[in-house]
Amino acid sequence: MTDQRLAVGAVMYPGFEMLDMFGPLEMLSILGEERVEIRMLAETDEPVPTAMGAALTSGPRVNVDATFANAGPIDILLVPGGFGTMPQLGNPAMIEFIQASAENARYVASVCTGSLLLARAGLLDGRRATTNKQFFALSAQESTAIEWVERARWVEDGKFFTSSGVSAGMDMTLALIRELFGVETSEMVAIGTEYTWHRDRDEDPFAAHLNGGMGMLGSVD
Amino acid sequence: MTDQRLAVGAVMYPGFEMLDMFGPLEMLSILGEERVEIRMLAETDEPVPTAMGAALTSGPRVNVDATFANAGPIDILLVPGGFGTMPQLGNPAMIEFIQASAENARYVASVCTGSLLLARAGLLDGRRATTNKQFFALSAQESTAIEWVERARWVEDGKFFTSSGVSAGMDMTLALIRELFGVETSEMVAIGTEYTWHRDRDEDPFAAHLNGGMGMLGSVD
Numbered sequence: 548m549t550d551q552r553l554a555v556g557a558v559m560y561p562g563f564e565m566l567d568m569f570g571p572l573e574m575l576s577i578l579g580e581e582r583v584e585i586r587m588l589a590e591t592d593e594p595v596p597t598a599m600g601a602a603l604t605s606g607p608r609v610n611v612d613a614t615f616a617n618a619g620p621i622d623i624l625l626v627p628g629g630f631g632t633m634p635q636l637g638n639p640a641m642i643e644f645i646q647a648s649a650e651n652a653r654y655v656a657s658v659c660t661g662s663l664l665l666a667r668a669g670l671l672d673g674r675r676a677t678t679n680k681q682f683f684a685l686s687a688q689e690s691t692a693i694e695w696v697e698r699a700r701w702v703e704d705g706k707f708f709t710s711s712g713v714s715a716g717m718d719m720t721l722a723l724i725r726e727l728f729g730v731e732t733s734e735m736v737a738i739g740t741e742y743t744w745h746r747d748r749d750e751d752p753f754a755a756h757l758n759g760g761m762g763m764l765g766s767v768d
Numbered sequence: 769m770t771d772q773r774l775a776v777g778a779v780m781y782p783g784f785e786m787l788d789m790f791g792p793l794e795m796l797s798i799l800g801e802e803r804v805e806i807r808m809l810a811e812t813d814e815p816v817p818t819a820m821g822a823a824l825t826s827g828p829r830v831n832v833d834a835t836f837a838n839a840g841p842i843d844i845l846l847v848p849g850g851f852g853t854m855p856q857l858g859n860p861a862m863i864e865f866i867q868a869s870a871e872n873a874r875y876v877a878s879v880c881t882g883s884l885l886l887a888r889a890g891l892l893d894g895r896r897a898t899t900n901k902q903f904f905a906l907s908a909q910e911s912t913a914i915e916w917v918e919r920a921r922w923v924e925d926g927k928f929f930t931s932s933g934v935s936a937g938m939d940m941t942l943a944l945i946r947e948l949f950g951v952e953t954s955e956m957v958a959i960g961t962e963y964t965w966h967r968d969r970d971e972d973p974f975a976a977h978l979n980g981g982m983g984m985l986g987s988v989d
Contacts (some may be wrong), residue, residue, distance in 0.1 A: 560909070565797065569828075570791070572786060572827075572828065573786050576827055578821065587828050594815075599797045605801045607806055610815045610829040610831060611830070662946040713961040715899075741901065741932055741933035742934065753959065
């Protein structure tokens with residue numbers, strides 16, 4: 548349970564997946580501005596384009612509330628995934644910001660390939676984590692010190708919450724809201740958003756698609 | 769089935785609900801920029817704030833791609849809901865834009881209370897439609913010529929697709945993608961986003977919450 552107002556720092560980069568970001572933020576937004584402040588963060592103050600499939604700069608553009616340099620204290624660090632994750636793995640400004648802000652955050656939550664950025668920042672060494680099922684093979688390359696969980700809607704390990712692909716971020720966020728505000732609140736958020744919450748983090752209907760063909764998503768090579 | 773590139777016109781206003789918008793747009797974005805163009809529209813070119821619960825201007829702000837005056841031809845008109853819907857019911861610029869662009873659109877899709885804006889524009893007279901369950905009583909006040917369906921995840925009537933609250937927009941959009949591109953494509957989008965698609969539009973787990981207490985959402989009075 549928590550009484551304080553939570554600062555959510557939402558990390559943007561070109562080609563982040565829009566539902567990775569706005570699914571979790573929707574759930575948090577329902578708690579109201581008295582309990583949550585959402586801060587959209589990026590390396591520069593230019594509006595950040597979301598992904599359109601594998602295209603990194605063609606989707607709707609989201610305004611930046613603060614740059615990494617001026618992000619301020621963050622209680623919940625949210626790192627979405629998407630095709631745009633891949634170039635960010637080689638961006639020191641991104642990795643260093645995630646490292647520094649994760650250290651002081653109460654919770655660090657990633658969606659989809661967002662966990663690759665946490666891994667690159669060294670935050671998941673010695674921990675259990677998960678990621679997008681279609682990109683699972685990539686995660687194993689990040690670090691041998693991470694226990695990547697193949698079958699999981701999301702994984703909790705200490706303050707680190709990592710979810711499977713895209714929609715799984717909503718289920719993970721409801722679990723985080725349950726931890727912060729209690730189960731009645733998380734159930735009311737699910738009802739308010741008419742969302743059928745997958746409450747069981749170990750039940751993963753998409754594990755069958757592990758590294759599977761990429762489907763509509765094209766190739767990352 | 770369709771071969772042409774679809775122009776999606778996404779209607780923004782202060783206090784639109786972020787998942788009403790970015791759930792459907794996520795599903796469409798997976799089709800890729802070769803098949804879909806997303807155009808974020810608003811009355812003016814100022815970035816538009818999303819809702820934080822009942823607060824209309826505290827959420828993340830989204831950039832405007834074109835104003836109503838320069839919206840261009842639209843194939844799919846997407847109208848989200850949220851607390852911000854209520855003031856827009858009295859905004860002639862909004863209602864007139866929806867009227868005019870709906871006339872030429874191939875499909876008109878609304879999420880949550882977005883259907884109240886379609887109703888106010890007179891587009892749903894003589895049709896079946898649905899809306900957010902917690903605001904259902906409001907819809908009946910709009911027009912006696914509309915058959916409001918209480919128990920539905922979404923309703924299709926000709927080119928008009930109206931969904932229940934927030935998350936239901938994703939299920940509706942997958943149905944629209946099925947109609948446009950076939951069932952294999954819609955299933956691949958659902959898998960790609962790790963989304964458990966509610967395929968049955970008549971199955972509505974949230975009808976039990978009809979006009980129910982408003983919960984976390986506060987009051988619209």
